Amino acid sequence: MLTALGIVLAQVIVHNDLPFARASETVEVPINGDLSRIHVFKDGKEVLAQAVSDRIIFQTDIPAKGEQRFDLRSGEPRKYKKEDFRVYGRFVRERFDDFAWENDRIAHRMYGAALETWEKEPLTSSAVDVWLKKTRRLVINDWYMVDDYHHDHGEGGDFYSAGASRGCGGVGLWREGRLIVSKNFRDSRVIAAGPIRLIFELDYPGFETKRVTLDAGQNFNRFESRFSDATAIYAAGIKKFVNTELRVERAAGWMRAWGPVVGASGHFACTLVFRAIDDIVEADGNHLVISKQPAVYWVGTAWDQAGDFATVADWDNYVEQWTQRIKSPLRVEIVTP
Numbered sequence: 001m002l003t004a005l006g007i008v009l010a011q012v013i014v015h016n017d018l019p020f021a022r023a024s025e026t027v028e029v030p031i032n033g034d035l036s037r038i039h040v041f042k043d044g045k046e047v048l049a050q051a052v053s054d055r056i057i058f059q060t061d062i063p064a065k066g067e068q069r070f071d072l073r074s075g076e077p078r079k080y081k082k083e084d085f086r087v088y089g090r091f092v093r094e095r096f097d098d099f100a101w102e103n104d105r106i107a108h109r110m111y112g113a114a115l116e117t118w119e120k121e122p123l124t125s126s127a128v129d130v131w132l133k134k135t136r137r138l139v140i141n142d143w144y145m146v147d148d149y150h151h152d153h154g155e156g157g158d159f160y161s162a163g164a165s166r167g168c169g170g171v172g173l174w175r176e177g178r179l180i181v182s183k184n185f186r187d188s189r190v191i192a193a194g195p196i197r198l199i200f201e202l203d204y205p206g207f208e209t210k211r212v213t214l215d216a217g218q219n220f221n222r223f224e225s226r227f228s229d230a231t232a233i234y235a236a237g238i239k240k241f242v243n244t245e246l247r248v249e250r251a252a253g254w255m256r257a258w259g260p261v262v263g264a265s266g267h268f269a270c271t272l273v274f275r276a277i278d279d280i281v282e283a284d285g286n287h288l289v290i291s292k293q294p295a296v297y298w299v300g301t302a303w304d305q306a307g308d309f310a311t312v313a314d315w316d317n318y319v320e321q322w323t324q325r326i327k328s329p330l331r332v333e334i335v336t337p
Contacts, residue, residue, distance in 0.1 A: 008337060009038065009072040015331040016062040018324055023061045024217025025330055026196065029072070030055045036077040042070050048084055050196045057196055059216060062330070080195055086216035087198040088138045091188045099188045100131075100140045101198055103216050105308065106301050107131035107140065107156075108168075110202060111184045126182045126204060127167030127239070128299060130160040132261065132268055134306040152264050156303070159263040165239035166286045168270035169299030171208070171225050174235040174290050179283045182207035219308075220273065220300035220322055227295065233278075234295045237286035238270050246287055247316070250277045252323050255289055258312045266305040269315045273298040273323055298326070 014027055031038060035051035040058045047070065049058040062068055089101030097112025109129045116124045133139060135155040143149035149158045166172070172181040185202040192199040195216070202210045206228055213222040225234065238246075244259030256271040272289060274297045279290040291297075300319065302309045309315040 007074055009074060010337070011335045012040075012070040012072060013333040013335065014060065014062060014068045014070070015333070016064065016066045017331065018321075018328050019064050020321055021061065021063045021066075022321075022325060022330075024059050024215070025062055025325075026057050026059050026215045027070070027330060027332060028052075028055045028057050029332060029334065031072075034077075037074050039073050039075050039078065040070050041073060042068070048195065049078065050192070050194065052192045052197055052199070059196060085138065085195040086136075087194040087196065087214055088140060089190060089193075089198045089200050089214075090140070092144060095144055097184070099185065099200065099202060100144070101200065101212065101214060102131070102133070102138055102140050103198070103214050103218065104136040104138070105133065105217065105219050105306070106214075106221075107133050108221070108299075108301075112188070113184050113186055116184055123164065124183050125162065125164045125167075126170055126172075126184065127162035127165055128169040129158070129162040130168050130268070130270065130301050131158050132156045132160070132264070132301075132303040132306075134303060150263065156306075157264065159261050160268075161262070162239060165284070166237035166288070167239055168301060169221075169223060169236060169238070169272055169297075171210070171223070171234055171236045171295065173227065173229065174233045174288070177283075179235055179286070179288065185210075219302055219318065220271075220298045223295075223297055223299055225295040227293065230293065232293070233290060234293060235281075235283075235288040235290050236272055236274075236295070236297055237288035238272065240282070240285050240287060245312070248277075248280055250280070252320065253277055254319055254323060255280065255287065256316065256319060257287065258315070261303070261305075264305070266303060267312070268303045269301060269309075269312065271300040271315075271319050273300065273319065273326065275326075298322070 092098040097114040100109040182204040187203040
């Protein structure tokens with residue numbers, strides 16, 4: 001642990017042990033002291049940094065088997081500009097208690113209490129919804145403002161119908177061959193608001209507390225569910241769609257669906273990555289992965305119209321590398337003066 005004293009605090013040496021380059025990797029450095037005054041520099045230029053709990057985080061693109069060095073310096077408290085933010089999430093009371101979140105690549109939402117009793121179209125569902133983006137811009141507020149996000153006006157839209165399914169990554173408990181799910185969330189709180197990392201929690205009383213972490217520049221969220229029944233088997237899944245290709249890699253720990261976008265052009269992917277897969281089943285219109293707690297897994301999405309992944313093979317390569325990134329995080333050395 002470091003103590004934030006003096007002008008030059010430490011040098012941070014970051015190692016990538018994998019044989020491929022890693023883009024938008026988040027480096028975490030534990031620190032004691034006033035984190036708002038700690039700045040990160042590389043080759044004399046300041047790097048955007050964020051305080052999260054007891055650590056400073058920042059991002060880097062690091063080459064295969066590469067090493068990079070950063071300096072930590074003390075200074076005036078950091079001040080962010082709007083354009084620094086590449087993640088965002090909030091409770092959307094004006095849209096029947098949605099919680100919506102995004103980064104510069106992907107966007108999602110989940111459903112709150114008011115939607116259960118909406119006269120026009122009531123919905124009880126703990127599904128994970130997907131908004132498909134083809135812009136690096138943060139769009140949630142603008143799309144809600146005009147209330148026309150089911151049409152593509154050049155940046156994407158909401159073309160995914162999650163309904164009462166698991167959507168893309170929704171979870172439940174698996175008991176005696178049946179999927180048990182909760183009602184909509186009742187409370188939400190943002191723990192880290194960016195500009196690099198978003199962390200929030202949703203409460204489903206008597207069932208679970210869900211924590212979601214999304215970093216800038218990445219197509220995967222980290223999901224963690226703490227269930228009221230801490231010993232139960234859980235199931236996380238993907239809604240079944242017509243003309244969708246399903247791929248399961250049990251040994252590597254992932255399940256992927258790839259299919260056409262309804263209401264817009266192209267295809268999109270929904271992929272779940274687990275530390276271990278115990279079984280794959282179908283239930284209630286979902287492809288489900290059965291696993292043991294702790295319930296920690298990753299939910300990733302991609303749209304071939306966004307410019308990052310032209311084919312399903314491109315996406316699958318990203319997924320395969322993502323599983324290796326999880327197993328082999330960056331090694332961080334801290335050298336103090």
